Amino acid sequence: MTSSSSIVIVGAGVLGLCTAFELHRRGRSFLVVDPGEANASAVAAGMIAPAMEAAIDDASPERAALFRESRDLWPDFAQAAGIALARRPAEWRGGDAAVIAARMRALGFQASLNGDRVVTDEDYQVNPGQALAAMKAALSDAVMTGRVEAVRRTGGGWRVQTDRRALQTDAVVLATGAEGAVLGLPQAVRQQVAAIQPIRGQIGTMTQALAAHVVRGPGAYVAPMGTGVVVGATMEPGRRDTAPDAAAGERLVQAAWRVLGRTLEPLEIEWRAGVRGATADGLPLA
Structure with missing residues (x-):
């Protein structure tokens, strides 16, 4: 059985679903192939954080402007997609607070400094689980469960072979993160996919409401999530395993308590790890 749509999107993470929803808003014909895994x-704190990220990474003015412009697209998109966008303060706590505040201000972000704390109102947050579910619900039948096995050029279009059926399409969007190249891709595309670096990240979720807004500091962050918080996160380039690492979790917890200025308490934490794809310069790849 073969079906057709003008665009096939491979992958149903945040990039695949955001691409699909934007095409939906523009009235385009598309289909998302979701491997269902x-x-x-889903293993993220959902921070849309141009001010904090720019300051922590000591970003260039051009990079900071890109971060800000990306954030500014979110309110309209979130409202259209039914995504709950939290617009609350974000805080940095640590001995280098003055440096963080100075970098924010130099890049045009608002920042207030009080001792070893910096607070900005420029960062947002979403709940990844709610955001992904909202977009899937809005896209409805345009999301099919399946795994793409191969692609093949057919005249001016593509034949996408999944484990369920073949799809005929004019264009293919790969939103597959750190996954390897699909069989049949052109050499130039395979080279781009091969350049994507896997980065393993581990976070922990707790039911206790330890923070009312995002609190970051050396070695950890604590961010509200539902009725509790998420604690994160490791960044481990080159790793593809997703089994939680107890030692890494212990380091994150200790750093989180230091950030919060609290003594270590025995709390129940659920650890999860995911692997995302990254480019050498940290910028989007199209």
């Missing part, structure tokens, strides 16, 4: 988008 847990992806890195």
Whole structure:
């Protein structure tokens, strides 16, 4: 059986679903192929953080402007997609607070400094689980469960072979994160896919409401999530395993308590790990 749509999107993480929803808003014909497995988008704190990320990474003015412009697209998109967008303060706590505040201000972000704390109102947050579910619900039948096995050029289009059926399409969007290249891709595309680096990240979730807004500091962050918080996160380039690492979790917990200024308490934490794809310069790849 073969069906057709003008665009096939391979992958149903945040990038695949955001691409699909934007095409939906523009009235385009598309189909998302969702492998149905847990992806890195669900193992995240959902921070849309141009001010904090720019300051922590000591970003260039051009990079900071890209971060800000990306954030500014979110309110309209979130409202259209039914995504709950939290617009609350974000805080940095640590001995280098003055440096963080100075970098934010130099890049045009608002920041207030009080001792070893920096607070900005420029960062947002979403709940990844709610965001992914909202987009899938909005896209409805345009999301099919399956795994792409191969692609093949057919005249001016593509034949996408899944484990369920063949799809005929004018264009293919790969939103497969750190996964390997699909069989049949052109050499130039395979080279781009091969350049994507896997980065393993581990986070922990707790039911206790330890923070009312995102709190970051050396070695960890604590961010509200549902009725509890998420604690994160490791960044381990080159790793593809997703089994939680107890030692890494212990280090994150100790750093989180230091950030919060609290003594270590025995709390129940659920650890998860995901693998996302990254480019050498940290910028989007199209």
